[in-house]
Amino acid sequence: MPPANGSPIYNRIPVLRAERGLSRQELADALGVNYQTIGYLERGEYSPSLELALQLSEYFELPVEAVFSLSPLRPLSETVFAQSRPDPEGSIRRRKRN
Amino acid sequence: MLVNRRILGVNLNSRRNRRWLVVLVYAVLAAPFIDISLNHGGFWESDLESYFLFCPAVLINALIFGKLFWGKRYGGLLKPFTPDPERPNDERELAARDSAHYRAYRTLLFFILLMVILSIGPPVDIREGLSPMELLFLSRMSLYGLFTITVTLPQAILLWREPDIESESERQNTLSISRELH
Numbered sequence: 001m002p003p004a005n006g007s008p009i010y011n012r013i014p015v016l017r018a019e020r021g022l023s024r025q026e027l028a029d030a031l032g033v034n035y036q037t038i039g040y041l042e043r044g045e046y047s048p049s050l051e052l053a054l055q056l057s058e059y060f061e062l063p064v065e066a067v068f069s070l071s072p073l074r075p076l077s078e079t080v081f082a083q084s085r086p087d088p089e090g091s092i093r094r095r096k097r098n
Numbered sequence: 099m100l101v102n103r104r105i106l107g108v109n110l111n112s113r114r115n116r117r118w119l120v121v122l123v124y125a126v127l128a129a130p131f132i133d134i135s136l137n138h139g140g141f142w143e144s145d146l147e148s149y150f151l152f153c154p155a156v157l158i159n160a161l162i163f164g165k166l167f168w169g170k171r172y173g174g175l176l177k178p179f180t181p182d183p184e185r186p187n188d189e190r191e192l193a194a195r196d197s198a199h200y201r202a203y204r205t206l207l208f209f210i211l212l213m214v215i216l217s218i219g220p221p222v223d224i225r226e227g228l229s230p231m232e233l234l235f236l237s238r239m240s241l242y243g244l245f246t247i248t249v250t251l252p253q254a255i256l257l258w259r260e261p262d263i264e265s266e267s268e269r270q271n272t273l274s275i276s277r278e279l280h
Contacts, residue, residue: 023270033188035269036100045261046190 009047010069013038015076016060031055099191100260103175105162110175111263120254123158127246130154131239155246163253176253194256202251209247213240 017027017038024042028035031052040046041056048056048068057064074082103110110116163175177185179195187195228236 024264025269034099034191036264037188037190039264039268040190046193049189052189 007070008044010044010071010073011041011056012067012073012076013056014042016062016067017042020060027059030059099177099187099194099256100263101175101177102263111265113258113260113262116175116257116260119162120258123162123250123254127154127158127250131243134239152242152245155242155249159249159253163250163257175257179252194260195252198252198255198259201255202248205251206244206247209244213244 013027017024022030024038025035028038031038033052037046041048053064053068057067060067073079100111105119108115108119110119161174177187177191179187181187
């Protein structure tokens with residue numbers, strides 16, 4: 001069921017599930033939902049309740065904003081790389097100050 | 099909401115097949131109405147014939163759609179709508195159930211309004227020309243029609259709208275990413 005206002009909620013469930021080597025059935029069993037619901041969530045055809053969203057983020061041990069977003073999510077690898085890479089402009093500014 | 103099921107070798111996990119089943123069911127339910135209207139001049143010859151309108155809706159609803167044997171071995175394509183500890187519906191399934199009932203309610207409202215309009219719409223001379231038996235026939239036909247729609251439509255909407263049930267391989271697929279690639 002997409003939300004009433006029609007705006008989709010994006011998520012990283014397939015990536016997080018794949019990283020952990022979980023099947024839809026296993027994830028569904030852990031959350032107490034039907035395995036088809038996991039498929040709906042992954043395809044963006046259903047927006048979860050706040051309770052289910054929090055359960056999912058708790059299960060993956062990630063903040064809820066790392067799992068769900070109102071705007072399209074960047075690939076996880078890109079996000080992680082951007083965070084670990086030093087900011088080139090910041091380093092130039094620091095060099096100028098010195 | 100849906101139960102993995104094959105009927106006479108037909109895989110009803112496929113939405114396409116389920117839609118054909120819904121069409122077939124409504125064709126079967128409509129057939130007695132059409133037959134009585136065309137072949138009996140719009141009248142029942144006996145009360146027995148009214149059971150041909152009443153019983154199929156109850157039986158089909160019980161056996162195929164699942165009102166009586168909700169998802170049990172020998173019948174029912176849907177899980178119970180009411181809370182069932184053995185086969186609970188999760189939040190998405192409950193939302194789909196509620197949405198189907200809302201759509202059915204709106205459809206029923208449309209048919210009731212249509213009947214109200216048809217009952218007051220025709221000119222007085224036509225209405226007064228109807229015999230008490232004809233009026234009884236029309237009233238009963240309308241009631242049976244409404245009954246059929248009321249008892250079957252929420253389930254039919256669910257069977258029509260719910261997408262294909264995933265195959266066992268999709269269900270168990272882990273989409274594993276090798277740890278070395280991290």
